[in-house]
Amino acid sequence: MRRVTAMTRALLPPVWRSLPRRALAAAAAVGLLLAAVPRLQSGPPDPLVGLYSLRAAALVLALGLAFLLDDPARHITSAVPVRRPVRVALRVALVAPWAALTWTTALLLVPESSRPPAGALTLEAAATAVLALAAAALSIRRTRTTEPGAAISTWLLATGVTAALLLPPDWTLFVTPDDPHWHSTHDRWTLLLIVAAALAARSVTEPLRGRPFRRPSPEPL
Amino acid sequence: MSTALETPVRAAGPTHRPRPWAAVFALARFEARELRMNMSFLALAVLYMIWIVWQTTQRQSDFPILQNVDRGTQMMPVLIGLAVMLNVNRAVLRSRRRDTDRHFDVLVVEPWRRTIAHVLSAVPAALFIAVCVTVQFTWAALKPGAVGHGSPAELAVGPLTVLLFGVLGALFGRLFLSILAAPILLVLLLFAMTFAAPPSGNNWVSWLYPVVSETGSDAFPSDLLERPAAWHVLYLVGLALLVALLAVLASGGRSTVVKATVAASLALTLVGAVGQSGGTPAGSTPARERASVTPEKIRKCVEHGRSSYCAFPEWTGRTADWAAVVDRVQKLAGGRAGGERLTVEQRLDARYGLESDTLLPPSTEPGRVTVRTEWGGNRVPEFAVAVASVLVAGDEKAGTEVCDARVVTIMWLALGGEADPMSALSNVRVGDGVSGPALVLSPTEPFSMSAEQTRIVAELLKKPRYDVAGKVKAKWTELTSPETSMARVAELLNVSAEGASDGDACDE
Numbered sequence A: 001m002r003r004v005t006a007m008t009r010a011l012l013p014p015v016w017r018s019l020p021r022r023a024l025a026a027a028a029a030v031g032l033l034l035a036a037v038p039r040l041q042s043g044p045p046d047p048l049v050g051l052y053s054l055r056a057a058a059l060v061l062a063l064g065l066a067f068l069l070d071d072p073a074r075h076i077t078s079a080v081p082v083r084r085p086v087r088v089a090l091r092v093a094l095v096a097p098w099a100a101l102t103w104t105t106a107l108l109l110v111p112e113s114s115r116p117p118a119g120a121l122t123l124e125a126a127a128t129a130v131l132a133l134a135a136a137a138l139s140i141r142r143t144r145t146t147e148p149g150a151a152i153s154t155w156l157l158a159t160g161v162t163a164a165l166l167l168p169p170d171w172t173l174f175v176t177p178d179d180p181h182w183h184s185t186h187d188r189w190t191l192l193l194i195v196a197a198a199l200a201a202r203s204v205t206e207p208l209r210g211r212p213f214r215r216p217s218p219e220p221l
Numbered sequence B: 001m002s003t004a005l006e007t008p009v010r011a012a013g014p015t016h017r018p019r020p021w022a023a024v025f026a027l028a029r030f031e032a033r034e035l036r037m038n039m040s041f042l043a044l045a046v047l048y049m050i051w052i053v054w055q056t057t058q059r060q061s062d063f064p065i066l067q068n069v070d071r072g073t074q075m076m077p078v079l080i081g082l083a084v085m086l087n088v089n090r091a092v093l094r095s096r097r098r099d100t101d102r103h104f105d106v107l108v109v110e111p112w113r114r115t116i117a118h119v120l121s122a123v124p125a126a127l128f129i130a131v132c133v134t135v136q137f138t139w140a141a142l143k144p145g146a147v148g149h150g151s152p153a154e155l156a157v158g159p160l161t162v163l164l165f166g167v168l169g170a171l172f173g174r175l176f177l178s179i180l181a182a183p184i185l186l187v188l189l190l191f192a193m194t195f196a197a198p199p200s201g202n203n204w205v206s207w208l209y210p211v212v213s214e215t216g217s218d219a220f221p222s223d224l225l226e227r228p229a230a231w232h233v234l235y236l237v238g239l240a241l242l243v244a245l246l247a248v249l250a251s252g253g254r255s256t257v258v259k260a261t262v263a264a265s266l267a268l269t270l271v272g273a274v275g276q277s278g279g280t281p282a283g284s285t286p287a288r289e290r291a292s293v294t295p296e297k298i299r300k301c302v303e304h305g306r307s308s309y310c311a312f313p314e315w316t317g318r319t320a321d322w323a324a325v326v327d328r329v330q331k332l333a334g335g336r337a338g339g340e341r342l343t344v345e346q347r348l349d350a351r352y353g354l355e356s357d358t359l360l361p362p363s364t365e366p367g368r369v370t371v372r373t374e375w376g377g378n379r380v381p382e383f384a385v386a387v388a389s390v391l392v393a394g395d396e397k398a399g400t401e402v403c404d405a406r407v408v409t410i411m412w413l414a415l416g417g418e419a420d421p422m423s424a425l426s427n428v429r430v431g432d433g434v435s436g437p438a439l440v441l442s443p444t445e446p447f448s449m450s451a452e453q454t455r456i457v458a459e460l461l462k463k464p465r466y467d468v469a470g471k472v473k474a475k476w477t478e479l480t481s482p483e484t485s486m487a488r489v490a491e492l493l494n495v496s497a498e499g500a501s502d503g504d505a506c507d508e
Helices: A002-018 A021-035 A047-065 A084-109 A118-142 A149-166 A182-204 B020-036 B039-057 B066-072 B076-097 B101-105 B111-120 B123-141 B152-175 B181-195 B229-250 B256-275 B286-293 B313-332 B335-339 B379-393 B396-401 B406-416 B421-428 B451-462 B465-474 B486-492
Strands: B300-304 B307-311 B343-346 B368-371 B438-440 B447-449
Touching (some): A002 A084, A021 A047, A021 B181, A047 A118, A047 A149, A047 B181, A084 A118, A084 A182, A118 A149, A118 A182, A149 B039, B020 B039, B020 B076, B020 B111, B020 B123, B039 B076, B066 B123, B066 B152, B076 B101, B076 B111, B076 B123, B076 B152, B076 B181, B111 B152, B111 B229, B123 B152, B152 B229, B229 B256, B300 B313, B307 B313, B313 B379, B313 B406, B368 B379, B368 B396, B379 B396, B379 B421, B396 B447, B406 B447, B421 B451, B447 B451, B451 B486
Parallel strands (some): B343 B368
Antiparallel strands (some): B300 B307
């Protein structure tokens, strides 16, 4: 146990250095900018603008988090004695406080009069973020890619817009607070969060047996 | 003796003319294939094709109105455009991410030519959308119930949107070196599309966005739409060209030709933007006023059987479908109503613009039935309800005010001839239930139905049609009299009158 702690401590600086800090900072900045839109608007407070600016902010933050597991040196670090779950957990632990801080600031940036229920929106944001992380973890487990962030961000955006455009009314995820289905919709968000978290937990473990990979690099130069 | 070593003189220079564009096209073909084989693009393309099939095979779209179908093709390509944009962007930045820019620097293909190749790689995706849009529209147009006219300009918007998104991906790739820039900019763009401009299409700002799909409850005749669709296509073409050329400029192609074309495409975009700046008229125009207030000057009347059917010119092919419903309802009616001559009139209120939800006042003239521009699905039983209420109450105004026991006769007449009367009953009622009180929809004003009336109608609809039809015809005068009580109607039609309170909707 002590060995693991010591190793974790030794890992902290290199993991901190290898975080995609610029992407995360850019995402946080744009997210806060989006959350500030209702405050910048003149005229009477519009709860709809507050809701959608927070949703857009959550999506942008999740897009940033999709890059969290990008590690150009992944094939080298796979040889270190600390297992992948610890390394991933370290990354998440280093970023989580900042993400929470950004999200709280975003919530507070929206004026009270046009702020949707904070708990429900936080649930949506958390589900989106965990979904992005789960997809990145799965992509790392299943392929040999070192930087899944770009593909995952495309995938996340496409899924989000598809869900908004095509989900049938009984299954919709994006409702307004005055909708009678607000609570049942958030049960679905909770379910999504649980499924994504389980998927992420399942995907961060290093595969026990080396599976025969397909072609080493499907992406050309 | 010394020998002078002579090197043989080699012909200097290439043996054939350089062909830089061949490399550009080869790269474009390769990148197009990469895009095609990309998982996100493939998945969305499959989803899009499934959506087209699902959309076109819906029961509601058995009677498509082509001037609405063409606009309906515009929104979904945005989804594909999103995938195209992000993938083109990734392709542009790939050489930087993989640190192969240095290798490309020694090639004869300059960076700006590579940009052109990336821009061209979005063209096959746009062509794919064009094919899909054509299939979707042609499929709808070939349906026997199709009416109206599509506009090629509206159909071109989908493919052009995809092209524009792809080109934007290339530009973002040249302007911002981060792979995260394009997704974030896309979110900002979508957010702005939703909120920066008012959602209606009568504003010049909203026409700056690629897709302006205005939908309301009623379909308009195509000459009343007055959307600046052709200008919008010009604007989109100009904008796509402009963005592509800006990407070329940003990657170092600064030749006079490029600069001149940038100026030309900017002019094209501005001309399109100015041309469309009027937007769709929000309120009334002379043509809309005429169609709403004095439609009889525009409508054409066709005789089918006893009755006459007046439709706007584009809808005359649909009068036979209306006649079938009228005949079906009239066959069940007794007395003079069974042979009454009706006039079915198509009406709409276009004075409040494309996106309004207008309520038509019921007609007060005897024997006139209103039909709206939409048809198919729920609109059929709703029209049948209007026909039945005119047959029972005399005119539409009186028909919508009926709340006594005649509601039972009206509803049975309207739905008794349906193939699946119970589902038709739930469809015409607000709330989709077959018990309890509810509002019944009709082409004009809705009317209410009490719980007891609903129970009797539902019971009647479950009985064999010939059984009820005989009783209705035999007791027609009594059934259509406002004085007859609910208990008496139940007795006449041989239905148990268990409702203790003889409640009709008038009391509520």
